[in-house]
Amino acid sequence: MASQLRMKVWVELVDADGVSQRREIVSIARKVDEARLDDFGLCLEESKGIQHRLQEEFTQFQTDQAAQLDRGCLECGRLRNIHDWRSRTVHSLFGICRVRVPRFRNCVCGTPATLGTGRVEALLKGRTTPELERVQAELSSRLSFREAARVLDLFVPAPRPHNHRTVSNRLARVADQIEKRDLASPYRMSRAGGSPISVFIDGAYIRAVPGYQSRHFEIAMGRVVTKGRPPRQFAASPHVTTGKHDVVRAALRAQGWVPGRDVTVFSDGDVGLQGIVISATRQPITHILDWFHLSMRLRHIEQAWEGIRKVDNLNIYLWDVAFHVPRLRHLLWSGYVREAQRAVKDMHYQLEQHARRQGASFKLKRFFELVSSLQTYLIQNKPSLVDYCRRYWSGQSISSCPAESAANSLVNARMNKKRQMRWSPIGAHRVLQVRAAVADGRLKQAKFALAA
Numbered sequence: 230m231a232s233q234l235r236m237k238v239w240v241e242l243v244d245a246d247g248v249s250q251r252r253e254i255v256s257i258a259r260k261v262d263e264a265r266l267d268d269f270g271l272c273l274e275e276s277k278g279i280q281h282r283l284q285e286e287f288t289q290f291q292t293d294q295a296a297q298l299d300r301g302c303l304e305c306g307r308l309r310n311i312h313d314w315r316s317r318t319v320h321s322l323f324g325i326c327r328v329r330v331p332r333f334r335n336c337v338c339g340t341p342a343t344l345g346t347g348r349v350e351a352l353l354k355g356r357t358t359p360e361l362e363r364v365q366a367e368l369s370s371r372l373s374f375r376e377a378a379r380v381l382d383l384f385v386p387a388p389r390p391h392n393h394r395t396v397s398n399r400l401a402r403v404a405d406q407i408e409k410r411d412l413a414s415p416y417r418m419s420r421a422g423g424s425p426i427s428v429f430i431d432g433a434y435i436r437a438v439p440g441y442q443s444r445h446f447e448i449a450m451g452r453v454v455t456k457g458r459p460p461r462q463f464a465a466s467p468h469v470t471t472g473k474h475d476v477v478r479a480a481l482r483a484q485g486w487v488p489g490r491d492v493t494v495f496s497d498g499d500v501g502l503q504g505i506v507i508s509a510t511r512q513p514i515t516h517i518l519d520w521f522h523l524s525m526r527l528r529h530i531e532q533a534w535e536g537i538r539k540v541d542n543l544n545i546y547l548w549d550v551a552f553h554v555p556r557l558r559h560l561l562w563s564g565y566v567r568e569a570q571r572a573v574k575d576m577h578y579q580l581e582q583h584a585r586r587q588g589a590s591f592k593l594k595r596f597f598e599l600v601s602s603l604q605t606y607l608i609q610n611k612p613s614l615v616d617y618c619r620r621y622w623s624g625q626s627i628s629s630c631p632a633e634s635a636a637n638s639l640v641n642a643r644m645n646k647k648r649q650m651r652w653s654p655i656g657a658h659r660v661l662q663v664r665a666a667v668a669d670g671r672l673k674q675a676k677f678a679l680a681a
């Protein structure tokens with residue numbers, strides 16, 4: 230007969246008076262002979278079983294202890310008699326806990342049975358532990374609801390598979406709690422006094438569910454950055470109860486903004502995005518055109534020019550263009566806006582004649598389009614162009630790159646077009662609230678009120 234090892238796990242429960250009790254949780258058997266790496270230590274199923282058993286012991290013990298305190302009569306101090314037991318179910322990260330809760334009889338002194346039984350009620354207020362809700366919300370803000378349910382099945386002890394609808398409902402609840410708390414949060418006095426507060430804002434389109442008024446809708450997201458605090462991310466959908474500006478205002482408030490304090494907004498020049506911040510602050514803002522977006526346009530022009538300049542000796546015919554393309558970037562970087570505009574105008578004028586003549590190549594036409602759209606862009610955004618060089622060297626922001634990275638972490642991974650997911654505005658809004666909170670580390674800090 231093959232000899233076996235037995236490994237046992239015991240739990241020791243010590244109550245407030247120091248009285249302890251021990252219980253066996255599990256006993257695991259392993260062969261000594263022919264043992265493989267497969268048998269090495271705990272396996273996932275065993276570990277899930279242990280977690281669940283421990284959780285059962287812990288929760289029942291806590292419930293019993295709370296009930297013991299509740300049992301004492303408020304008036305005379307005698308222990309009330311137990312009438313019967315009820316079963317209560319709480320879903321936790323370590324499985325579903327069914328605990329037994331006593332119901333008491335009226336005390337012999339006449340005090341009603343239900344008076345002063347608040348401890349058990351407080352302990353068991355709600356059907357799901359906040360931790361389980363947070364974990365489900367966090368997972369489903371990163372993965373699809375179905376994938377989140379599968380990951381939970383993998384690691385979380387549960388008698389039956391997690392349901393993606395439950396997961397999605399939990400996310401909704403957590404998102405609503407986050408939002409409620411954000412909107413109710415008061416102004417915080419800023420520790421960083423008069424230091425500038427910057428809003429980096431960007432938009433993205435995501436696919437709408439069938440039946441929505443349009444095929445796509447635009448979400449706004451970004452960061453609020455100020456000295457002395459970690460950046461705060463925000464994101465919002467259109468057509469939900471909370472306006473985009475409410476979300477931005479809550480983020481500003483959390484970063485120590487108070488009405489009257491200057492706000493600098495960085496964006497790609499989209500008037501709608503600036504408008505959101507203006508409605509949030511209800512005061513004039515300083516808008517700076519994001520260097521990153523401007524630089525991307527310049528790069529497209531540089532690359533397009535590189536591709537055509539040697540063909541047909543274009544750099545000889547288009548001498549103005551050949552002269553200006555390499556210096557445009559420098560002009561805009563250093564804040565020579567008027568010179569840059571003049572250069573673009575010259576380029577445009579010269580190109581117009583060549584690009585419109587018969588037989589002009591597709592590449593040349595394309596290049597002409599890029600230049601003329603830059604011309605319009607510069608005219609529209611002239612007031613928002615600054616001396617980026619000086620700002621950069623004095624350590625000030627020049628780019629909404631932070632907003633871009635917020636966009637990446639908030640939107641792309643979860644709502645990307647490649648995933649072919651379709652969203653309702655409220656569904657997207659909720660996922661975004663949780664994702665933003667996860668990104669900031671706010672979800673973990675939060676102590677959410679439990680509502681049954």
Ligand SMILES: [Zn+2]
Nearest residue numbers: 302305336338
């Ligand atoms: Zn009594």
